[in-house]
Amino acid sequence: MQSSTEKESNYNNLDQKSIAEILKDINYEDKTVAVSVSKAMPQIEKLAEVITGRMKAGGRLFYIGAGTSGRLGVVDASECPPTFGVPFDLVVGIIAGGDGAIRKAVEFAEDDAEQAWKDLSAYDITDKDVVVGIAASGTTPYVIGGLKAANQNKIATGCVVCNSGSPVAAEANYPVEVVTGPEFLTGSTRMKAGTAQKLVLNMLTTTVMIQLGKVKGNKMVDMQLSNDKLIDRGVKMVMSETGIDYPTAADLLNTHGSVRKAADFYHQNK
Structure with missing residues (x-):
């Protein structure tokens, strides 16, 4: 057949x-x-x-x-x-x-x-x-x-x-x-x-x-920050999760290495 x-x-x-x-x-x-x-x-x-x-x-x-x-x-x-x-x-x-x-x-x-x-x-x-x-x-x-x-x-x-x-x-x-x-x-x-x-x-x-918990809301909070476009996306995701401004979000993301960790740190220490 x-x-x-x-x-x-x-x-x-x-x-x-x-x-x-x-x-x-x-x-x-x-x-x-x-x-x-x-x-x-x-x-x-x-x-x-x-x-x-x-x-x-x-x-x-x-x-x-x-x-x-x-x-x-x-x-x-x-x-x-x-x-x-x-x-x-x-x-x-x-x-x-x-x-x-x-x-x-x-x-x-x-x-x-x-x-x-x-x-x-x-x-x-x-x-x-x-x-x-x-x-x-x-x-x-x-x-x-x-x-x-x-x-x-x-x-x-x-x-x-x-x-x-x-x-x-x-x-x-x-x-x-x-x-x-x-x-x-x-x-x-x-x-x-x-x-x-x-x-x-x-x-x-x-x-x-x-x-498996790799997404929060509708965001890729564990994505790898492997280029400028993704870093910019990550900063904006941190801003969305926390309400902080771009430079502060960028510093948090740079320090903690992921959207999830940056947002979690902010919420735990605000």
């Missing part, structure tokens, strides 16, 4: 369309992605609950994937430390073929069903952790093998796939299936499927980090 992500595009003669027509059609298809994600909300909630519980108990989150899916996992994982101030190894993105595959495709890396567990084992993975496989098709051997091995080692497993009834979903304890249908460009799952996966990963880590 042909997967829906591999089905013929609903559009033809793309090479004969104008720029305006191409953009309009891509945008129309993109509008369907959020609707597809909304249908998977109960599955997303279950996976988020499991990740939250494991992390509160000292566990970590691992993403495994190949190609675009692997890159999306790496991106989401790498953005957690600067956004939420968590250790770099709390959320880990692993891509088939190693970090070099982030920039340049590694031939046949996704076809090795044994490698994902080897990659996970390098992090001393335990049954406190969660492994989430990311695969648009839901058929990637690298991901299937990794989830299967994780299950054998009593590790909670989830997935984000874009077809229903896939082998990857069958291996996951907590599958998330966002059925995005045919791509505008036949089989190009970096498009709608990739967008859907990005949305789900954003939802998972943002929800989990809020549950």
Whole structure:
């Protein structure tokens, strides 16, 4: 049975369309992605609950994937430390073929069903952790093998796939299936499927980090102050939390190193 992500595009003669027509059609298809994600909300909630519980108990989150899916996992994982101030190894993105595959495709890396567990084992993975496989098709051997091995080692497993009834979903304890249908460009799952996966990963880590107390109100109070823009944002957040002026807030932030610590110090000593 042909997967829906591999089905013929609903559009033809793309090479004969104008720029305006191409953009309009891509945008129309993109509008369907959020609707597809909304249908998977109960599955997303279950996976988020499991990740939250494991992390509160000292566990970590691992993403495994190949190609675009692997890159999306790496991106989401790498953005957690600067956004939420968590250790770099709390959320880990692993891509088939190693970090070099982030920039340049590694031939046949996704076809090795044994490698994902080897990659996970390098992090001393335990049954406190969660492994989430990311695969648009839901058929990637690298991901299937990794989830299967994780299950054998009593590790909670989830997935984000874009077809229903896939082998990857069958291996996951907590599958998330966002059925995005045919791509505008036949089989190009970096498009709608990739967008859907990005949305789900954003939802998972943002929800989990809020549950872990890494957000106050609607502010990233634990974010890393790694450039001038973020420092300015941090100063304004301290101002919002305390009511003090910009120079005073800047001094507090510089002294204490985080929005949370600066605001807490102010409230404890005013």
